[in-house]
Amino acid sequence: MLGLIMDQPLLISSLLTHAARNHGDTEIVSRTVEGGIHRYTYADAELRARKLAAALARLGVAPGDRVASLAWNGYRHFELYYAVSGAGAVMHTVNPRLFPDQIAYIINHAEDKLLFVDLTFVPLVEKLAPVCKALKGVVVMTDRAHMPPSLPDALCFEELVAAETGGFEWPVFDERTASSLCYTSGTTGNPKGVLYSHRSTVIHSYAIVSPDVFNLSSRDCVLPVVPMFHVNAWGLPYAAPLAGTKIVFPGAQLDGASLYELYEQEGVTATAGVPTVWLALLNHMKQNKLKFSTLDRAVVGGSACPPAMIKSFAEDFNVRCQHAWGMSEMSPLGTFCTLKGKHLALPKDQQFEVLTSQGRALYGVEMKIVDGEGKPLPHDGKAFGDLLVRGPWITSGYFKDEGGNPLRDGWFPTGDVATIDADGYMRITDRSKDVIKSGGEWISSIDLENAVMAHPAVGEAAVIGIAHPKWDERPLLIVVKKPGAEVTREELLKFYEGRVAKWWIPDDVVFVEALPHTATGKLLKLKLREEFKHHQLPAA
Numbered sequence: 001m002l003g004l005i006m007d008q009p010l011l012i013s014s015l016l017t018h019a020a021r022n023h024g025d026t027e028i029v030s031r032t033v034e035g036g037i038h039r040y041t042y043a044d045a046e047l048r049a050r051k052l053a054a055a056l057a058r059l060g061v062a063p064g065d066r067v068a069s070l071a072w073n074g075y076r077h078f079e080l081y082y083a084v085s086g087a088g089a090v091m092h093t094v095n096p097r098l099f100p101d102q103i104a105y106i107i108n109h110a111e112d113k114l115l116f117v118d119l120t121f122v123p124l125v126e127k128l129a130p131v132c133k134a135l136k137g138v139v140v141m142t143d144r145a146h147m148p149p150s151l152p153d154a155l156c157f158e159e160l161v162a163a164e165t166g167g168f169e170w171p172v173f174d175e176r177t178a179s180s181l182c183y184t185s186g187t188t189g190n191p192k193g194v195l196y197s198h199r200s201t202v203i204h205s206y207a208i209v210s211p212d213v214f215n216l217s218s219r220d221c222v223l224p225v226v227p228m229f230h231v232n233a234w235g236l237p238y239a240a241p242l243a244g245t246k247i248v249f250p251g252a253q254l255d256g257a258s259l260y261e262l263y264e265q266e267g268v269t270a271t272a273g274v275p276t277v278w279l280a281l282l283n284h285m286k287q288n289k290l291k292f293s294t295l296d297r298a299v300v301g302g303s304a305c306p307p308a309m310i311k312s313f314a315e316d317f318n319v320r321c322q323h324a325w326g327m328s329e330m331s332p333l334g335t336f337c338t339l340k341g342k343h344l345a346l347p348k349d350q351q352f353e354v355l356t357s358q359g360r361a362l363y364g365v366e367m368k369i370v371d372g373e374g375k376p377l378p379h380d381g382k383a384f385g386d387l388l389v390r391g392p393w394i395t396s397g398y399f400k401d402e403g404g405n406p407l408r409d410g411w412f413p414t415g416d417v418a419t420i421d422a423d424g425y426m427r428i429t430d431r432s433k434d435v436i437k438s439g440g441e442w443i444s445s446i447d448l449e450n451a452v453m454a455h456p457a458v459g460e461a462a463v464i465g466i467a468h469p470k471w472d473e474r475p476l477l478i479v480v481k482k483p484g485a486e487v488t489r490e491e492l493l494k495f496y497e498g499r500v501a502k503w504w505i506p507d508d509v510v511f512v513e514a515l516p517h518t519a520t521g522k523l524l525k526l527k528l529r530e531e532f533k534h535h536q537l538p539a540a
């Protein structure tokens, strides 16, 4: 027997129409690429998104067509998100930090019909346009006065919007329709497209506004530092309208000073980003002896959050630093870390221990860890193995079946190695390819990085495995010192004593000026392994 409840499809357009109707005067504030601050409301955004959707149809964009963007977090990008998906086409966000060859590959693979770009990326588009065959046109996300002379055939975003009356109505269609496309950074092989649906996006939005996740409400103001050009800024451009949350888009200026100014000026309560962004922000704050007046929580994900960062947010700035984990294939949120009621009576250091984990699964995400043979391992906080996930916002296969079926018995292998404890808290011990295999045992490179990050002279750290004749691999610590700080190899090795098992302590330390990062802010260990391939360990 079926229930007698309306079968209304979960469509992305409904998130924005809800916000326009119920939070019509709530603001969306953007730092623009042209310079200055732009300020309007959900009601304004919804009307302009409908006008833009009408313009897309006029330009020949049909349901299912891919429309690409190369853009920062800003109000026009937000309108494009809703116009493209709302009309039944596919919003393909492209990461401008990838190499131009990779970008061209991705645009060609997706067969994008139109490309929307911020002014910043005009020089990039000049190179891309001739090699992107399916592209029918480029739209520059600006007004007539700022149109670049170097792209004479490009269309002007503001002119497209101004030419429409606003009579367009959001179409209703199957909620399983593809809504947006994001390519994984792909450290091996070609980038692969993750294709989200309206249904997965709306359910993910419901889940991430909940109290033990972003806890977004109509009293909040959220500033996503995480880019809209990669995994939909962790879903915040969808979740904020659902909750009626004020949004602040930081545009291209992601340095500490620019972010701090927006936090203070706009009354931001919640923010989200990768550890490298927070490192820069906290350094700026400390150097200038600044405090936050409204910021309540900072969500950290994309890479392991060093415990020292969680501590600094809390103790120096009275901000809750919340650890989250996910991946492009997971829309992206999988786990989020908050304390349970039973933890509240614990001493601070034990609470802190919980808060350094990657957190508990959101409702909608099932997790399991398995050994080399695929046998499930206990959730005892000790056993670690390959982490597998499944759920209604997790990928079932890549766009155009690239790479074949990624699933194992209906589960998606994350490529992460983790423990899960009896309370459901998950701890990533490593990427499966980064784990250091020493004498048949595994050493967690992340644990070694986290431990040394607590040293006051260490700005950033990476640990990689170096080939060893006896042990197979041994850890090498690579360190960037904080500006002006001094520390020796011996001091750092000594610092590990009592913090990690003796046999985990790295065999050597190298000091470098900077560490390489991927386009999404992760340590590029592949490059480090290549660079230090011939490094001679002292004991080897």
Ligand code: ADP
Binding pocket: 184, 185, 230, 231, 300, 301, 302, 303, 304, 305, 323, 324, 325, 326, 327, 328, 329, 332, 358, 414, 415, 416, 428, 430, 431, 520
């Ligand atoms: P995204 O595309 O969201 O950057 P990717 O799909 O490129 O994510 O990479 C996801 C991977 O990033 C995860 O599988 C994991 O290895 C790593 N990661 C993400 N968040 C965390 C975290 N909080 N701690 C440790 N690793 C993380």
